[in-house]
Amino acid sequence: MHTVEPGDPETHSKDLVAENLEQLRKIFPSAFTEGKVDFEALRELLGDAADDGDEKFGLTWFGKRNARRIALKPSTATLLPRPDESLSWDSTQNVMIEGDNLEVLKLLQKSYANQVKLIVIDPPYNTGKDFIYPDSFQDSVQNYLELTGQTGADGTRLSSNSETSGRYHSAWLDMMYPRLFLARQLLSEDGAIFIFIDSTEVANLRLICDEIFGGDCFVIDLIWRKRDGAPNDRTVGSVHDHILVYGKALAPNSTRTLAEERFNLMPRTAKADAQYQVFREPGGPDPRGAFRKIDTTANAKGGRDVASLHYGLTNPHTGEVVYPRVGTCWRHSQEEMERLQADGRLYWGVNGTATTPMRKLYRSEAKDGMTTPSILPDMPFNQHAARELEVLFGTKSIFDTPKPVDLLRLLIRIGSNPGDIVMDFFAGSGSTGEAVLKSNSEGAGDRRFILTQLPEPTRFGDFSTIADITRARLRSSSQAVASTSSTADTGFRSFSLGAGNIVRWDTSRQDFEQQAFEQIDNIREDRAEWDVVFELLLSQGLDLASSVESRVFSGAQVFSTGGGLLFACLPPSGSINTGNSEEIAKGIIAWRDELQPEADVTVFLKDAAFDDDIAKANLVAILEQHESPFVVKSL
Template sequence: MTQLDSKSMNIINDNIEKLKQIFPEVFSEGKINFAKLQEELGTFAEDEAERYNFTWAGKSEAKRIAQTPSTGTLRPCKEESKDWDTTQNLYIEGDNLEVLKLLQKSYHKQVKMIYIDPPYNTGKDFVYKDNFKDNIKNYLEITGQVDSEGNRLSTNSDTNGRYHSDWLNMMYPRLKLARNLLKDDGVIFISIDDNEVANLRKLCDEIFGEDNFVADSIWRSTDNSNNDAKQFSSDYNHTLIYSKNPAWQPVKISDSAKQTHFKNPDNDPKGAYFDGNPLNSPNPRENLTYDLVSQTGYIIKPPKNGWRWSKETIQEKIETGEIRFTEDGKAIRRRTYLCDMQGLPPSNLWIDLDKTGHNRQSKYELLKMIPEDIFDTPKPVKLLKYILEISGTKEDDIVLDFFSGSATTAHSVMQINSEDCSKRKFICIQLPEETDGKSKAYKAGYKNICEIGKERIRRAGEKIRTDNADKDLSNLDIGFKVLKLDSSNIKTWDSNFENLEQNLLDSVENIKADRSPQDLLYEILLKYGLDLTLPIEEKNIHGKIVYNIGYGALVVCLDDEITIEVVEAIAEYIKSQVVYDEEKKKRHARVVFKDKSFADTNVKTNAIQVLKQFDIDEVVSV
């Protein structure tokens, strides 16, 4: 019986396998011949000192961290969730680096849009350093961010010689892992201020590719300037946009409020129109410099650069009515119909406060739901809705935010779904950073940022339904599953020979004593790379609980004292759920038991043979 691997996807091994498929000739005895690889890529040795290279202190270690598999897991927390059995949304608590590693199998190339508002490098508290162990309390202590009593220790002061390097080392592995989750037509939006925008641009050029840079959009973040500014009032933030594919196009936005110049004074059957005169050619050519004769016999000379089209093409457009002579016959106009307008490319200057909101507005939004004034820097829902629109999200696309903060992204996804009746899904990830003991949030009962985010989602969803009482929003998903980062449910071997006897006794039961079957079930989903919101049916078979995940995609039994009768009954149940594949002569079902579940070793051995008789050949133990 195969043992389930307790680590997350090994990105290095996965990349090597992909490389083998493309360039099998560069492998010798299982290793890469880099000289041959260079030849296959048509590159030549360069003088490294003269080559452009973006680097910083700790970059190699940041790369290594991105490639190191996680040994953690995500534990379900049903009591803090909403609509657990039906929701397709996830709220995950934990260090986002480890969580992103754990999501690599389940959500590889599944995310349509990522939005993040990472910590700005201001020289104040800077908590993201990477060394995960067990849970968040241990994580913060190990990384020197808090002492044993939970008091914060670390800052990223601008007097620190690694001021920029520390920030880049935090961002690099997270962006590297995030890129793997984007669909081929996916896109990422990153909010940032002036302190690190130049470095972030170079970092994203390296990770996503220079060709995939889309825009540096300027968002006007305030509705009034700071009169106390020493030099210039900082009234904006940057939003760096990178696509997974250079062919990606944003959705064109049709702004009817700015199209009031379209009229229909002569009752044109095609509707409102605008008679413009953009007929001059941007590229002057000799064959485009010709005269036109109007209906009155007036000779119309070409513009300085010539006409936009050939004489034949203009004649065709005159016949269709797209191009018309003025009443006096001394000029021509091109008629553009409003019904033909497909919208305009979005501008990278986001200064329309009605469209993208501002920071003061976002504070009011949060105060309407949680009046205690508990979060300082939320982003406005309007901004995220605009990003959701121009990024092309629709239907059941997945939206990811791994610096979730006050959960504006989740709020915005629910809001836009209520407006266009789509079923976009969100995954929010947030470090449960403790709130300051003197803060309004702490005094209001919110001990960490995650508690703020979860409460906002609960209240925002209900408010959306209340505000739209006249609409049928019964299918609107305003729930979320809460999962929390922790160490694996499976014990690791302790090689401490001083405690050898105890270690041998502990290894008899390899599942940690404080973990539930549901904890172990979700770790199995992660290792198999299954969607964490798949439907899970519980079935009682001969007194044992059997989990049917994704309508037979995976069947799991984690009870003890499993007998052959139970195994046969599980096999019969799978037969009723999973269609037999005639071509491959088996059922596409995977069955998982605990390693110590079986009544004795004979049952364990015979279980595999029984399941094979039912054409099930993938049986795994944990």
């Protein structure tokens, strides 16, 4: 049996530095000396690919090194289950988390690394008046508690990022860099991220995304027109926002990302369908129905001027031999054009006298969707999204610039497929969650969402925090969706960020005897066994939507989750003794045999729950000496 000590994997989120070193060691074992990286040896192994110069292309700012360090620092926090704030807790696969998204992204690494197909975020724009950031990152959980008013300031200063600040852009980048770095780790290899941003930081955001995701993984800068007209209080007014799109990895032997190769077509618009018509032509309408006309020539000066593409083509209606217009050439070979002609796929005009035919593209042969243009067509504005919130909550101005659900549904359709996980860690009012629910209800699959929102205070009496608004919107949209679909998952599990459930030994304290007395039962006083189970679930990399069941064996409650991969016995102090330890062990064994998990099974036991060492040794021995031994760990 292993006793879990501070620093063990169960006590913190994934150690990304250790993981990076392990990957590097697998590729370049000779670049390590006594466990440390030998950079001179690594440079030699990389040859000319290593850049030793001081001047490099990229974006730098005061605080960048610290921002990178923050992203790599493991978290000792946990996520506390909140069934009373949830909807359909036992059956849903959706997750809503209240807390600082920096800590949450770290905590999700073990369970969701390389599993999220689509991330859609609308981060706070750098407006110079409403972006608040912590100056100290010594304890991110403490910062979170201070920021949300759950504890005193304790020396940490919170500053408004005003436009007069010397670190106006740096502060915003400090906030974004570690979050995007961690977000990339969660994306699947064919995953993509869509980031809303305005012109203030779009250039800087492009540069840090190029660094984090790789410049080759940039897909497109989508333009969304967010308002009908320019504001009349200025001479030049912005009416659009950017949506930067990045994939995680390039496809083999391609300049496109894996995400691009699996992107879906957007729905056809009425304007696009209007191009298909039943045109008049000699002999009557084409029996194959409506078509649109495609030019059969190309600009000869644009790299298409090939001698074999200059040839004569006979008009079947007039017998005249026609040639491509001056400065152009045919798009197709002579054989292909004659094939199209024989199949009736060339249009020679109403009277058959056109000097240049057009190729027919039939509506019946067209794709069900259309390529997404870089300027998104016919999308609702911010004002429409604000009206959506007004209808939901009966009040105006909850958010100044919410994103329309239909716009988010389009991005979800393009970037994800049924069964995929969609994430938004700047959830705001929860519009991404609503978009997923509505997409699923209309037969578009069983996508799941993971939302994260900081519980920032609000000025609305019914909702003390923005996280309250997020949950309220999810409940409201769930009711609307449930009325139209009886099969869609319309629930969500609610969690909140908090300090770890298990009190660790504090080496900075001098009152050793008092601390030892306090840790006789090392579970925080305000935490339940249920809370600890979910911390263990996260530590083992299990899904937050995993089913958690409990049974009582000889007076002790035992929890099981992950389909039998994890068991936890965490009863009050002294609950397990020589009289019931054997029955508890047999109960766990029988339950495991019933579930038939396909991997090693870990059992966590609360050390303080044992009445004496004999009871502990007895229970552990039965588990470890079974024909299918358990991995037993003590808390």
